[in-house]
Amino acid sequence: MPQGDIALIIVIGLIIIAFAVLFTFVPVALWISAWAAGVRVGIFTLVGMRLRRVIPARVVNPLIKASKAGLDININQLEGHYLAGGNVDRVVNALIAAQRANIELTFERAAAIDLAGRDVLEAVQMSVNPKVIETPFIAGVAMDGIEVKAKARITVRANIDRLVGGAGEDTVIARVGEGIVSTIGSAKNHKEVLENPDRISQTVLSKGLDSGTAFEILSIDIADIDIGKNIGAVLQTDQAEADKKIAQAKAEERRAMAVAQEQEMKARVEEMRAKVVEAEAEVPQAMAEAFRSGNMGIMDYTNMKNIMADTDMRESIGKATDDGKNDDNNRRK
Structure with missing residues (x-):
């Protein structure tokens, strides 16, 4: 090429x-x-x-x-x-x-x-085109102790001037939830809330909840409302149960103290019995010493035995009398 x-x-x-x-x-x-x-x-x-x-x-x-x-x-x-x-x-x-x-x-x-x-x-x-934000069920308790649950739909419009630095949807939902709880809590009874659910919307709207957020709240509508638990009764039941447990604990403490005192008394009685037995064991020795020293004679010993026999006889008679009275009382009953 x-x-x-x-x-x-x-x-x-x-x-x-x-x-x-x-x-x-x-x-x-x-x-x-x-x-x-x-x-x-x-x-x-x-x-x-x-x-x-x-x-x-x-x-x-x-x-x-x-x-x-x-x-x-x-x-x-x-x-x-x-x-x-x-x-x-x-x-x-x-x-x-x-x-x-x-x-x-x-x-x-x-x-x-x-x-x-x-x-x-x-x-x-x-x-x-405004946006609708739906809240979950928000529970509040009226003054009569009844729980009321409400779900709201919030119609919002974006505020262009507050988009930079303004709070988002979560803040709006939280503020509306706070307003719902406050409104329900200020009602005398749950029937007032059920009869006038628009009272919640009016009260919440009047608080200016959209301040500092990136939205302008146009309306708040209650989409659903329901009755929950009787919180007042539940609290009273829980309080009663707590009081019962406290009383049981105090009773158990008193019982333990009584058992301890009883054990202490038994120990003292056993100690006294031991001392009595020990003293009774020394009686013959004392009598023998009295005979040897001439402080006690045969007549004295005889008189002591007679007194002891007389005492035993009186105790036997007293027991027989008490038993007879008890039998009469049992027959009358």
């Missing part, structure tokens, strides 16, 4: 590679689309985006959309929001929706809401 043909093939190959690199690094198709849509974006601006590691389509396509919608947004604003980690397409969609709904929303505000982690498009849609 002639050298001229080889050189021509090499040149053509280099040209093809150059065009491939050009069309890969420079989004020519995107530049043509922007130019056709009337959005003037320089080719070097797109190259600069590539160098700044910005995906040009993520910025140019939303810019085309904003331009067609009549929004006054430049490419630097969108690129800056992209570099900050925001969702450019969602912000542009939110601005278009706000413009169509006559809601005042600037690009800076929308970008701040998006960077705060909230869905700015959903917020704009919620401003136009």
Whole structure:
């Protein structure tokens, strides 16, 4: 093959590679689309985006959309929001929706809401179409001790000005639940709550529960209401059971003390009996010593035995009399 043909093939190959690199690094198709849509974006601006590691389509396509919608947004604003980690397409969609709904929303505000982690498009849609939040069953106890359970539906609208830094749905539900519990607790009896459930809605709405939140409460409707336990009776039963256990514990303590005293008395009696037996054992020795020393004679001993016999006889008679009286009493009964 002639050298001229080889050189021509090499040149053509280099040209093809150059065009491939050009069309890969420079989004020519995107530049043509922007130019056709009337959005003037320089080719070097797109190259600069590539160098700044910005995906040009993520910025140019939303810019085309904003331009067609009549929004006054430049490419630097969108690129800056992209570099900050925001969702450019969602912000542009939110601005278009706000413009169509006559809601005042600037690009800076929308970008701040998006960077705060909230869905700015959903917020704009919620401003136009309010959202209904349903609470779980919330239980309160009326003054008569009856538990009342209520479920509420909260109709809220997003507050664009408070989306940054405002509390979310959980706070709204918690505040409404607190208002329901307070209203039920202030009722004299559960019948008042059942007869006028709208009293709960009016009381809760009057407290301004949406202050400091990202929402504006439009209405609070009681979806369901039910009767729960008789908390007053349960508390009284529990108190009675507790008092019973305390009384049983005190009675057991007194019984233990009585048993201990009884054991102590038995020990004392046994000790006294032992002393008596010991003293009785010393009597013969004392009498023998008295005989030897002449302090006691035969007559004295005889008189002592007579006295002991007389005492035994009197005790026997007394026992017989007591037994006879007991028999008479038993017969009368």
